[in-house]
Amino acid sequence: MKVVVTKDYTEMCKLASRIFAAEITLKPDCVLGLATGSTPVGMYKELVQMYNEHRVDFSHVKTVNLDEYAGLSGDNDQSYRYFMNHNLFDHINIDKANTNVPNGTAADLQAECERYEQVVAGMGGVDIQLLGIGNNGHIAFNEPCEEFPEKTHVVDLTQNTIEANARFFSSMDEVPKKALTMGIGTIMKAKKIVLLANGPKKAQTIYDTVYGPITPKVPASILRLHPDVTIFVDEEAGALLKK
Numbered sequence: 743m744k745v746v747v748t749k750d751y752t753e754m755c756k757l758a759s760r761i762f763a764a765e766i767t768l769k770p771d772c773v774l775g776l777a778t779g780s781t782p783v784g785m786y787k788e789l790v791q792m793y794n795e796h797r798v799d800f801s802h803v804k805t806v807n808l809d810e811y812a813g814l815s816g817d818n819d820q821s822y823r824y825f826m827n828h829n830l831f832d833h834i835n836i837d838k839a840n841t842n843v844p845n846g847t848a849a850d851l852q853a854e855c856e857r858y859e860q861v862v863a864g865m866g867g868v869d870i871q872l873l874g875i876g877n878n879g880h881i882a883f884n885e886p887c888e889e890f891p892e893k894t895h896v897v898d899l900t901q902n903t904i905e906a907n908a909r910f911f912s913s914m915d916e917v918p919k920k921a922l923t924m925g926i927g928t929i930m931k932a933k934k935i936v937l938l939a940n941g942p943k944k945a946q947t948i949y950d951t952v953y954g955p956i957t958p959k960v961p962a963s964i965l966r967l968h969p970d971v972t973i974f975v976d977e978e979a980g981a982l983l984k985k
């Protein structure tokens with residue numbers, strides 16, 4: 743695992759966007775694993791800017807997102823499909839038919855998880871996976887638990903995550919209590935992984951991810967077993983690493 747401490751959020755986003763752009767240049771039909779949350783917004787802005795400057799071409803790129811809230815359709819402005827369209831896909835030359843987000847309104851959520859797992863496998867796996875991290879160490883929506891979940895599954899969100907994500911909704915009651923998420927096994931199959939974290943609220947979980955025991959109680963800690971992971975943190979999120 744490589745850890746890069748950047749001066750600030752802007753530098754973190756610039757460096758990470760270059761890695762994704764380089765991947766696309768080297769393999770124009772690559773599969774990008776994408777993430778939501780406030781952390782990757784700056785990186786997506788950088789990619790849009792690079793596209794506008796003709797430095798990157800998304801016409802053959804395919805994407806798979808990590809997760810989606812159960813019960814929210816793609817036109818709900820809190821859904822992760824909406825987030826991806828709004829922050830990235832609507833501003834670049836990607837074919838939306840090549841973009842995948844789990845369907846949060848599928849009648850049978852379990853069947854949707856199985857379908858999604860097949861979608862990822864059918865694309866030949868993810869070339870480079872972007873991750874954020876929850877304050878409690880969750881990646882995608884793999885919450886702290888007793889065993890690492892392997893495949894795409896339906897998850898009950900923890901109170902910690904519901905409270906953390908309530909800032910995007912008009913009230914806590916509106917935050918969905920369930921989500922569909924790639925499993926830890928699905929994520930670990932990606933050829934490369936880039937995790938981004940910024941701000942003081944992430945400092946403890948970044949310390950636990952890098953130095954603590956590898957345990958499903960800190961889901962991101964398993965990334966230490968992956969052969970190609972780079973973690974970018976700003977100085978605040980990396981503050982405890984220096985001690």
Ligand code: GLP
Binds near residue numbers: 778782873874882
């Ligand atoms: C959500 C997403 C995660 C994301 C996390 C952190 O729970 N499912 O993929 O990493 O939020 O979000 P933020 O970047 O806003 O701190």
